[in-house]
Amino acid sequence: MALNLNDLQIFVQAVDNGGFAAAARRLGMPKSTISKRIATLEADLDTRLLHRTSRSFMLTDPGRDFYEHATAALIEAEAAESAVRQRHAEPSGIVRITASVPTAQFVLADHLPSLAVAYPKLTLQLHATDRFVDLVQEGFDIAVRSHFSPLPDSELVQRQVSVDDVILVAAPAYLERHASPADPQALQDHDGLLVSQTAKTWQLQHSERGSIAISPRSRFVADETLVLLRAAIAGLGVTCLPEASCKSAIENGQIVRVLPGWTAGSVTTTILTTHRRGQLPSVRAVVEFLARSLQLSCSDADSQKR
Numbered sequence: 001m002a003l004n005l006n007d008l009q010i011f012v013q014a015v016d017n018g019g020f021a022a023a024a025r026r027l028g029m030p031k032s033t034i035s036k037r038i039a040t041l042e043a044d045l046d047t048r049l050l051h052r053t054s055r056s057f058m059l060t061d062p063g064r065d066f067y068e069h070a071t072a073a074l075i076e077a078e079a080a081e082s083a084v085r086q087r088h089a090e091p092s093g094i095v096r097i098t099a100s101v102p103t104a105q106f107v108l109a110d111h112l113p114s115l116a117v118a119y120p121k122l123t124l125q126l127h128a129t130d131r132f133v134d135l136v137q138e139g140f141d142i143a144v145r146s147h148f149s150p151l152p153d154s155e156l157v158q159r160q161v162s163v164d165d166v167i168l169v170a171a172p173a174y175l176e177r178h179a180s181p182a183d184p185q186a187l188q189d190h191d192g193l194l195v196s197q198t199a200k201t202w203q204l205q206h207s208e209r210g211s212i213a214i215s216p217r218s219r220f221v222a223d224e225t226l227v228l229l230r231a232a233i234a235g236l237g238v239t240c241l242p243e244a245s246c247k248s249a250i251e252n253g254q255i256v257r258v259l260p261g262w263t264a265g266s267v268t269t270t271i272l273t274t275h276r277r278g279q280l281p282s283v284r285a286v287v288e289f290l291a292r293s294l295q296l297s298c299s300d301a302d303s304q305k306r
Contacts, residue, residue, distance in 0.1 A: 010037045011038055012067065019057045075276040079280055091282040092121035093121075093282045097142045103269070111294070136274055142273050147268055159271045159273075161269050163266050165263045167246070168204075169240075169246050172253070174237060187238065188217075190216050190238050197218070203264065238258055271290060
């Protein structure tokens with residue numbers, strides 16, 4: 001028995017949209033057609049794929065396995081068609097991206113508008129959240145993650161695109177009141193803007209002078225990059241931020257770098273995709289554009305340091 005690809009599409013849309021009515025609206029066909037096609041599919045397979053009542057709609061265990069394979073089959077079919085029809089054509093369609101809030105604000109915000117201009121037939125959907133997002137289960141094409149330690153091994157394709165120093169910054173007005181520290185030890189007498197009440201120590205590194213642990217006075221605590229940046233601009237104290245997140249504020253003179261040459265580690269930005277969706281021309285185009293843009297930004301920052 002050969003399964004109908006259209007029936008797989010109907011089944012996957014019903015699951016993804018949480019019911020027959022929503023799938024019918026998405027596919028532009030009667031709800032009764034959705035119900036009949038899935039009933040026929042279950043009959044052909046001699047297996048109940050869905051538990052359906054007036055109040056609930058959920059996959060059976062065989063239905064869950066079937067959904068995963070059906071989704072993969074549709075992606076493969078889309079990729080096969082795209083390989084033939086769109087090999088030399090302009091990328092088009094919807095590309096869903098997920099990133100943390102700071103990554104969205106400070107890494108992607110400057111590049112996504114240019115990406116949309118470069119590929120006008122693409123529809124970009126960015127979901128910014130600080131919770132962990134499962135690309136496969138939640139239907140995202142791309143994740144852009146900024147991380148301080150290596151990402152765990154997984155079946156996702158990982159592409160590291162930039163490494164950004166975490167630097168010390170403060171407002172000129174604050175440094176006028178408290179004097180700019182001449183060495184890391186002097187930071188112990190300065191007000192620190194910290195990411196956590198339990199993380200009161202900064203581990204600073206210098207290419208020639210090694211590393212040192214310093215604990216400033218706890219003046220302000222926030223676990224969100226933009227809040228710490230605004231606090232630094234307001235003159236509340238010294239803080240450690242990824243260089244990309246404070247580049248604009250430094251260029252505008254709102255803050256200045258403290259103890260140039262010393263860093264508080266680095267943050268790596270990595271693009272992740274699934275093997276199958278990463279083969280789609282639209283997804284490949286977005287990955288390549290973001291990789292080039294972020295690598296170029298990182299190279300420009302390195303050139304300015306030299």
